[in-house]
Amino acid sequence: MNTLPNRLILQKYLRHNVHFPHIWCPGCGNGIFLGALLRAIERTGYHRDQIVLVGGIGCIGRATSYVDFNTVHTAHGRALPFATGIKAANPALKVIAIMGDGDAVAIGGNHLIHACRRNIDVTALVVNNFNYGMTGGQMSPTTPEGARTPTSPGGSIEEPFHIADLAACAGASFSARATTFHVREMESLIFKALSRDGFSMVEVISSCPAHYGANNGAKTPVEMMRWQKEYSVPVDKAAALSPEERKKMIITGIIAEREVPGWTEKYRATLDGKREK
Ligand code: SF4
Numbered sequence: 001m002n003t004l005p006n007r008l009i010l011q012k013y014l015r016h017n018v019h020f021p022h023i024w025c026p027g028c029g030n031g032i033f034l035g036a037l038l039r040a041i042e043r044t045g046y047h048r049d050q051i052v053l054v055g056g057i058g059c060i061g062r063a064t065s066y067v068d069f070n071t072v073h074t075a076h077g078r079a080l081p082f083a084t085g086i087k088a089a090n091p092a093l094k095v096i097a098i099m100g101d102g103d104a105v106a107i108g109g110n111h112l113i114h115a116c117r118r119n120i121d122v123t124a125l126v127v128n129n130f131n132y133g134m135t136g137g138q139m140s141p142t143t144p145e146g147a148r149t150p151t152s153p154g155g156s157i158e159e160p161f162h163i164a165d166l167a168a169c170a171g172a173s174f175s176a177r178a179t180t181f182h183v184r185e186m187e188s189l190i191f192k193a194l195s196r197d198g199f200s201m202v203e204v205i206s207s208c209p210a211h212y213g214a215n216n217g218a219k220t221p222v223e224m225m226r227w228q229k230e231y232s233v234p235v236d237k238a239a240a241l242s243p244e245e246r247k248k249m250i251i252t253g254i255i256a257e258r259e260v261p262g263w264t265e266k267y268r269a270t271l272d273g274k275r276e277k
Helices: 006-013 030-044 060-066 079-089 101-107 109-118 163-170 183-194 209-215 221-230 243-248 263-271
Strands: 051-055 070-073 094-100 123-128 174-179 200-205 232-234 250-257
Touching: 006 030, 030 060, 030 094, 030 123, 030 183, 051 060, 051 079, 060 070, 060 094, 079 094, 079 109, 079 123, 079 263, 094 101, 101 109, 101 123, 101 163, 109 163, 123 163, 123 183, 163 174, 163 200, 163 250, 174 183, 183 200, 183 250, 209 221, 221 232
Parallel strands: 051 070, 051 094, 094 123, 123 200, 174 200, 232 250
Antiparallel strands: 174 250
């Protein structure tokens, strides 16, 4: 259900007079992601009072300040514990945790894998720009091997996490990946994630031209977008690639989808003494 033109969706949900201008750099992918999220929320039909957005720390963590829902800006890495508590206390709410890659799989990595394992009824949206943009572009757990950052000036020597695959392996009932170049696909995957019970996650590969791009030969937002376009492959076509070829690519689409009971339903049944032994 998409009831409003796109520009009116932005009008409807942004806190225009409170927290603007925003802090994001020109050409950052965060605004593209936020627009897609607002359109996806509008399609779900939820009233704004039914939505809770929980953000962590980092550039994308500021998104919660800019939108007119119930919002919480929490500590670094702790968006998912806050989201879990909110959902357990009031299962009628649609709870969305917005995190960056450092937030989700570095300091908050333990929370992420256990939220997946428990199948908590929360939608996690992880905006992965491959570095710690807010503090100067340092290497993160998703920085690709060989990529240069201020803390890996000779190129990273580490294997990165692939967040959507990590979530799928840890038990998430829905896990997907999109890029800020493929904006319609991103919106559609976020809508699917919001429409489900259980733990759903969308990893969004995003542009950080100010740091990651500048350190790795893509100084302009256009070059970063071109890189996302050229190095993306849908999950069905990726099956034909060799392991070495897959390592270089961004594999987009649904990585895992399974129907398993969500944690909230089992938790409420236990509280009510109705759970089958
Ligand atoms: S530092 Fe990077 S991720 Fe942060 S706002 Fe600027 S471009 Fe975006």
